[in-house]
Amino acid sequence: MPLVTAKRTGLVDQVIAQIRELVTSGEWPLGEKIPPEAELVAALGVGRNTVREAVRALSHAGLLEVRQGDGTFVRATNEISGAVRKLCGQELRQVLEVRRALEVEGARLAAKTRTEDDLREMSACLTERDAAVQNRDSESVVTTDTEFHRLLVAASHNPVLISLYDGIREAVTSSVATTFNPEIPPEQHVSHTALLAAVRDGDPRRAAEEAGGFLDELLAQMGPQAEESGQ
Structure with a gap:
């Protein structure tokens, strides 16, 4: 060419x-x-x-x-493959830790400030994400999962928090791409249905717990920190 x-x-x-x-x-x-x-x-x-x-x-x-x-x-x-190659080990842990800090607070605030338009957008995005998981469409999962979390933080209506999250958007995409495994049966993948329900119900405590819970699981699966494991 x-x-x-x-x-x-x-x-x-x-x-x-x-x-x-x-x-x-x-x-x-x-x-x-x-x-x-x-x-x-x-x-x-x-x-x-x-x-x-x-x-x-x-x-x-x-x-x-x-x-x-x-x-x-x-x-x-492609960009998705490139994103997977960009994060590993301690760097991935650090991104997940920052994601947890921002997304937990974003979910807590979203449960108090979300609008009906916010809920419609998050619900539609989550439906697309879950369909992509069922189809084991890695590229679509990465795109829709990342967008769902962006919409969640946007529903906080806190411009500073939203700006901070936008600043790590590429790292978030990379972390989603790195942690999604299409070989795992769809029913075993993380579901964000309870998270969306907590935001819809206006329950800040439950929303924060749901937002942090799946990230805590990912961090636990990574084992000890690199410094502790001698890596």
Whole structure:
């Protein structure tokens, strides 16, 4: 698939789209080095800064990996796969701990401040999420589960809390992708039905317990912290 000279509008987005297509299509194979910067600049007809910004964005998304002095390599074929590769061990534990702090408070406040529109959006999203779990559709599970928790925190109507949660959105997505196992029977996966019910019933204590409970289970499954286990 040849590279096409980019138009003068939205250069970075166009370059990102072309590189992503080359990666997802397998034209640039997983684990292989992509063409050097000078070659990309010539083929795309854009400046070095545009290419660097596009590569930086795709590296941030987990598709590419920049190795100083060695070049840029294909790390994953899609964002979900890239997200899975980005979190592991102690880093995942830390993200889950931060998620717990924000989501528990978000659920507690949501139980007191949620609107009917909030409930409708969360209910529709949870229905999609549960259907994706039944179908073992990992990509859809990650998308809908992450969105459900975002909607939950948004229902708190606390702009500071919402802003903080938005700041870790990518890490939340990564943690959901990392902890979802499609090999587990659907009925054994975490259900957020009780959490939504607590918010709907206006019960802050129960909502906070439900929001923290499943994250506590995930943390317990990870075993001792890395420092304690000598990892």
